[in-house]
Structure formats: structure tokens, C-alpha cells
Amino acid sequence: MLKGFRDFIMRGNVIDLAVAFVVGVAFTAVVTAIVEGIFNPLIATLFNAESLAKSMVVELPGGAKLSFGLVLAAIITFLLVAAVVYFVFVMPINKMKETQERRRKAGLPAGADAVPATELDLLTEIRDLLASRQSEDPRQTP
Template sequence: MINGFKEFIMRGNVIELAVAVVIGAAFTGLVNAIVTGIFNPLIAAIFNADSLAKSMVVPFFSGELSFGLVLAALIQFLLVAAVVYFAFVMPLNKLKENQARRRQAGVPLDPKKNPVTDLDLLTEIRDLLAAQSGAVSPVAATDAPAPFAASAGTESPKHTL
């Protein structure tokens, strides 16, 4: 029973959700301060009221309808949605697009799986220089082992810097 709970808690999604809740709570305080300290007084000044909650109040039978309070909540929602979109959603979408482009180009997403060695880079540089000058690489002219043999110069580089 304890092991099952431990496995559940240690899954990535649960931990990420917990972090999101904590950040969301802190972010809510920041947005509330901005809305009550800046936007509410500005909008309340437009409607000649002390606060947005006290503006646009319409008497309704035995109570009152507070449209200003709804407007304040709407402004707060729009601010939160805008910040979440521009701070989290948009960068994440760009990251996914970059990963998709890298996959299509054949570049490994995890460089640790296919580490580039100094020898690979030096071989690639030598082959590119030989292709540019039109000369045959001295290693290509001999019967060198496969890792040191020069390419024909027509293929694209294996690694990008």
C-alpha cells in the first residue's frame, strides 16, 4: 500500500501538478495585487466610485447587482490567461516546433544518446575543407579504416555546431 502511494507520488505528472499549484497560488497573489492596486482604482475612477466592486451597482428588488465586481473578476481572469499564455504556452509551443524541426532534419534530440566526439568534428571539418578546395583528402587516398575515410564531399555534415 505504501509502495503504491510512493509510485503514484513519484510519477512526473503528480510532481509537476504540485509545482504548478504552488506557483499558481503565488501568481494569484501577484495578479490580485495588480488588479486591486492598479486596475480597480483606474476603472473605479472612470465610474466615480471608491473601488470597482462598488461601481456599477444596480438595485434589484431586495438586493443589488454588482456589475463592477464581475468586471473586476473578468479583468483578473484575462490578465491571468494572458500571462499564462505568453509565459508558458507560447514558449512550450515554440520548443515543440523546434524539436519537430530537429527530428525532421535528423538531428538527435538527446545529444547524450549520440555524443559527438572531437574526432567526429575534426573529420567533418577536414572533409568539408577538402570538398571546398576540390582536393582529395590524404586519408581518403589511402586505405584508412572506416572512421578516418573521407566522404565524397557531396553529403551534408553529420553534426551541427
């Protein structure tokens, strides 16, 4: 039972997940600072309120309060966080991947301007070399 648990913990996926979680927490602090420090004050200025979350409150009979401003602020914060993540991280990474793929398909020569080969490219090349060797001398075993 403990051996199975140890094997599970020592898998690369668990370590990668832990690293991703730690980086994600740090990244959340950066995005939250951008949204709360820049975007929320701009939005509060547009609505002429000190805080969007504290505005648009409807008081019901019996003292209950509905805070539409709080819900609206949460929705806007979510959309702003998603926009920051997309435009600052996802879009540039996608552009970089597209550029690398175009260069790889164009067959650029190896050098400073060429895209580095991936592990899959190298393994495919090794497989092809071994296959060509075997076809030259069928007695050889890979």
C-alpha cells in the first residue's frame, strides 16, 4: 500500500502539478493587483462610486440586502482577469508556437534563426536513421 502511494507521489505528473499550483498562486497575486489597482478604480470612476462592490445595493423589507454591485464587480473582475491572462500570456504564446510551426514546416536550416528541434523531431529522425540502416543490412538488429 505504501509502495503504491510512494510511486504515485514520485510520478512526474504530481510534481508538475505542484509546481503549476505554486506558480498559479503567485500569478494570481499579479493579476489581482493589476485588476484591483488599475481596472477597478477606472470602473468605479465610470460609475461615480467609491467602490463598485458597495454600490447598487437594494434593501428588502426585513433588513435583507441585495448587492447587485458586488455581483457585477465579481463578473467584471472575472472578465478582466480572463482578458489579462489571454492577452498577456495565451495570445503571445500561441503566436510564438505558430511562428515556430511555420519555420519548422518551411524547413529552415539549423542555425541561430532556426527553431530548435523538439524531442519528437529528434526521435523521428533517430527512427528513420535506424530504419535506413536496417534496410541497408537486414542482418542488423536495432
